[in-house]
Amino acid sequence: MNKDILICGVGGQGTVLASGIIAASALAEGHIVHSAETIGMAQRGGPVTSHVRIGADAYSPLIPFGKADLILGFEPSEVVRNIRYLSKDGLAIVNTAAVKPVTASLSGSGYDGTEMTAYLSSHTRCILTDGDKECQKLGSAKFLNILLLGIAAGSGDLGLQKDTLVSVIEKRVPAKFLEANMQAFLNGFEIGKTKGE
């Protein structure tokens, strides 16, 4: 299997855990994996990406443009920012809840992500979900990363077994939050399964 997955969002949203779980699951299924993370200044509220490359064909740690099979988008404008990575028939999973930069709040620019989601739905194959709302059902926005992972798994585009992902999540998530995270994963899985068809 060769699969390129781009995870994008804003520093602090938990993208690193999501990419870690995908990489560990792919390894558990016996694949060769490479990944790359944004670390440093940008982690303080700037745009961050993780590139996960599954398969023996990848040399570069970064996915070339037009080659990502899947984008896991934590924020709508960040998906648009990285849209050149997505392959023509790739899938974008998008949390439609916008993270407004301080500059937007200061200038009152009114950025709320709607323009981004409109662009995405007319230009790409995508699954749009209001992650904030979904997470509220679970009591905290902290589960966004696992929710999106669940959607990716449910859509079938991730190419990894549900059981593998579940057992990796069990190992990676603190016991205290495991139950809520599992619920987030399963809720996401259903969304992915329904909308991905």
Place this chain on the structure above:
Amino acid sequence: MKEYVMGNGAIALGALKAGVNIACGYPGTPSSEIIETLAKRPHEGLHLEWSVNEKAALEVAAAAAYSGARALVTMKQVGLNVASDPLMSLAYVGVEGGMVIVSADDPGPISSQTEQDTRRFADFARIPVFDPASPEEAFEMIQDAFAYSEKYKTPVIFRPTTRVDHGYASVEASDTYVPKAYDGFQKDAGRFVIFPRLSYKNHGRMEERNVRIGEDFSSYKFNTVEGAASEKAVLASGISYMYAKEFLKDHPEVKLIRVATAYPLPESFLLKALDGVREVLCIEELSPYLEEQLLKLAGKHHLSVTVLGKLTSHVPAMGENSADGVAAILRDYLNISADPAVNDTTDLPELPVRPPVLCAGCPHRASFYAVKKAMAGEKTYYCGDIGCYTLGNSMPLDMVDTCLCMGAGVTMAQGFSHIDGDGKAFAFIGDSTFFASGITGVVNAVFNEADITICILDNSTTAMTGHQPHPGTGINLMGHDAGKISITKILEGIGLQKVVTVDPLDLDKAIATVKECAAIKGVKAIIFKSPCIAIEKSKKKCTVTESCINCKKCIRETGCPALTLADGKVVIDALLCTGCGLCRQVCPVNAIGGDEE
């Protein structure tokens, strides 16, 4: 067993496998995780430390290497500037045990002040340099680096770049660490005491030896040639080699030459690789180092080969290379038409800009705000420094007028105070930076009668690079409590006019303290003491109550990322808010409640 690790982790594991006896470093993106990984692995018998700065780290390690031990030093590229004084001399003296200096370069730059190229430093110091292209290679190459260092009794530089440091791959790791056995220091003043006569003699030896190392490197396994013999060839190094390889896997008719040891140049390897080549494109980052070496080589051997790269504008002079950037360059060079698979992006909606900002609840925001309020209307110089608090430059705080290098805030504030007696000069320096290179500046300021206010932003950690301990936090990397070194006592010992400590989150008091200190002539220090939000997690939250008149002053003045607008009304994002209470103290109508658990 194979383990999936970050490139920096792979470097650490490789060093452990090489039996490294001592590892010292100063945190700096992208190098910090090397020492951190060592600290997490079984390493009994290894001396491990976060040194106070890179110069100290290199000197500690040098003594170990004189004694026959294997020594590792880690830093980012600008850290090598700090360590360059001992490095240049050490190159002449040489070592007994293997000594590897990891200096991580940061093309982009992504988290650095400069786009300097450590390979040039190696050339300047006349010592070998290794340039890994992936985490897997880094794991092996760091072991080779120790072996070469010992073989030629010279320190060597190991130069990864951000994408290698922060890339992940699987390497063959082991949990058994066997430190290398060593004989201990053998006194030999003729060898270890640097004098002009010794330097003269050793200079000659180094140049003669480097020719031999270049020959040795000509058969080094990571200097490779791939693809068919072609008239048009590509030469790449580091991560750019991986980008080129990724593109050229569909074009095996093109020769790809890879140089992993930029200095000393593997001349005979290159002469053979360039045989029959009419044109060669050099793809590298930061500076046209190899390109220039090829031009020299071509001149020296009268090769009829055209060398292309940064100097001919075929490769961008600055910035980071990428898989796509390199693909575009290669398509151009090889006359291959554009890849039709890439999405058209001509009609993208306008994207919001996201400059990095201080975290919600960051105590630095309150410190800057207090100084700003206290000094409103006065002529001021705000000299910043290196750390999270450099982000105090962003709107609406706008509290950083200068930022140059580690420790420069204090000394530059001094400079402004001498050149303009009417302005009030302030230095902002973090606790870790204070220990790294702030203290000498304070001494300089007192001795030379500066009139400055030094604001020490003491958040009890080295936050920007991932929260490493430092001399002010007590526990060192050996896990021992060395006692916290008191910044107050250091400053009192130097003899400042005034040294006060204040909680920046107590706004009124902080403002009053700043006013009071600024009014006193001479060198004064205010220690703004409040922990980084990542060190002491808070469960408190602030909330906007009904009495809010929606004047937006809280957003306009603090720029805290937790304050946003929902349907035009100010709201506080509960996930981000730490209940620091700055906005509550800023609000003119007391509309922000909070501090609730």
